[in-house]
Amino acid sequence: MPQRQLRITDDLDLLLEVLPPRIRESLDELEDLADLVEVVMDLGRIPEARFPGRVKELPLPPVTREDLVHAVDGVGDFGQDHRAGIERTLHRISAICNRQGTVVGLTCRVGRAVEGTVDILRDVIESGRSLLLLGRPGVGKTTLLREAARMLADELLKRVVIVDTSNEIAGDGDIPHPGIGRARRMQVPAPERQHAVMIEAVENHMPEVIVIDEIGTGAEALAARTIAERGVQLIATAHGNSLENLLQNPTLSDLVGGIHAVTLSDDEAQRRNTQKTVLERKAPPTFDILIEIQDKDSLVVHHGVARVVDRVLRGGAPRPELRRRTETGEVEIEETPVQEQAVIRALPALGTGKPQRLRIFPYAVSRGKLQRAIRDLRVPARLVDLLQEADLILTVKSQERRQPKRLQDATLRGVRFEVVKSNTLKQMESFLRREFQLGEFPEAQELALREVEEAIDEALDNGHPVELSPQEVFLRHLQHEVVAEAGLVSESKGQEPFRRLVIFPG
Numbered sequence: 001m002p003q004r005q006l007r008i009t010d011d012l013d014l015l016l017e018v019l020p021p022r023i024r025e026s027l028d029e030l031e032d033l034a035d036l037v038e039v040v041m042d043l044g045r046i047p048e049a050r051f052p053g054r055v056k057e058l059p060l061p062p063v064t065r066e067d068l069v070h071a072v073d074g075v076g077d078f079g080q081d082h083r084a085g086i087e088r089t090l091h092r093i094s095a096i097c098n099r100q101g102t103v104v105g106l107t108c109r110v111g112r113a114v115e116g117t118v119d120i121l122r123d124v125i126e127s128g129r130s131l132l133l134l135g136r137p138g139v140g141k142t143t144l145l146r147e148a149a150r151m152l153a154d155e156l157l158k159r160v161v162i163v164d165t166s167n168e169i170a171g172d173g174d175i176p177h178p179g180i181g182r183a184r185r186m187q188v189p190a191p192e193r194q195h196a197v198m199i200e201a202v203e204n205h206m207p208e209v210i211v212i213d214e215i216g217t218g219a220e221a222l223a224a225r226t227i228a229e230r231g232v233q234l235i236a237t238a239h240g241n242s243l244e245n246l247l248q249n250p251t252l253s254d255l256v257g258g259i260h261a262v263t264l265s266d267d268e269a270q271r272r273n274t275q276k277t278v279l280e281r282k283a284p285p286t287f288d289i290l291i292e293i294q295d296k297d298s299l300v301v302h303h304g305v306a307r308v309v310d311r312v313l314r315g316g317a318p319r320p321e322l323r324r325r326t327e328t329g330e331v332e333i334e335e336t337p338v339q340e341q342a343v344i345r346a347l348p349a350l351g352t353g354k355p356q357r358l359r360i361f362p363y364a365v366s367r368g369k370l371q372r373a374i375r376d377l378r379v380p381a382r383l384v385d386l387l388q389e390a391d392l393i394l395t396v397k398s399q400e401r402r403q404p405k406r407l408q409d410a411t412l413r414g415v416r417f418e419v420v421k422s423n424t425l426k427q428m429e430s431f432l433r434r435e436f437q438l439g440e441f442p443e444a445q446e447l448a449l450r451e452v453e454e455a456i457d458e459a460l461d462n463g464h465p466v467e468l469s470p471q472e473v474f475l476r477h478l479q480h481e482v483v484a485e486a487g488l489v490s491e492s493k494g495q496e497p498f499r500r501l502v503i504f505p506g
Contacts, residue, residue, distance in 0.1 A: 018074030042105040085172020113179035118147035130234040135293030150181035161207040195219040212236040257281040297325035361390035373428035452479040
């Protein structure tokens, strides 16, 4: 990936011009004005200048009605969302009104066009597939949308239309901000009209790409699906920080295919080793790729949304791609190893917002071997000592017909009863693989994990360092994690292809 060349345009002088002279003069005296985020003016209060992580009260008398009138007269008309702007800039002025509709407070937010941020997603955007961006407010979603629109229109010469609901992508006024390049912009007269303007854009202007900020309603989700079905590339943002948030949102889950409950036949439930009622994806997703923006220099990219959602609903891990921008501006892409992921129990997770650990009550089963199998496979399960705390009872086949009364009572209360053939580590692992739908480990990985477990025991028992056999990078990484979980220290030594771990006793 090439290094980015950032260019920031803020037109700060145009925002300062609309402020009352005394406030503008006070701001001009600040040394770090280039980092200004917003100016807040509330009637009867000291005006504030807000910067990243701090607020500075200006050394002035409280804001007067005349101050507010001066600022309001200097900006465009306020819409139904009480927002206005300054033509051909990205600055946003938001009003607080009293019951009579009179402005009693203003938030004057600095808008900056930042060119050079889209490099971290350039290949994904150029693929022509539809992208959905998620992330908390202020993390840079709109900046990425603006940059993507400009790149597609100017560099790839595509027909791009921006549906700009609150004028945050292309600024206020009839002439859009130059930050969107040759892309065209359609303004939305009122937020509740966004879905209609989305459809109008594709029907009237033949775009190859439509860019939308903040899909938030069922009507907008339906409009997005209609656009995608016509073969138009969609690049949009939505409410929510992650794929899990989206799956739990009954309105917006349709963007990734939607979820519904399906009742399986007895045979199918037994084959899948699941409950009879399971969650499944009900339709093709609107978006092909989902991107979680963690911060301005770190993204999580989910390729093939249909496969990812299906995997999560069946209890698997998403397996995303991690992208980071280094201090030197280079972009690093890291594939998340399949076996390194923690497995998510889909049904409990979707209800609680976090993965649910399966609580197992072992009866006539070796706790040590079961605990080791849980640790080896890295599944979200734990052992419990009390029957009333258990989700599942695990026992061996020889005990199946000789259940004591308390186990019979537990099964009558709905606690699941599972059986392994014998009290061996292999049987424990096979049970957990079925329970969490893991499939079989590659032989090399299984041997590497067994070796590190035995070496940990040796290091603890004998109190001396233990050297393992050479392994490839991914397997060494897994071995390091197992050692760290055991509370010991390990380091790699030697040169490839003979590089290996050494485990040191605590």
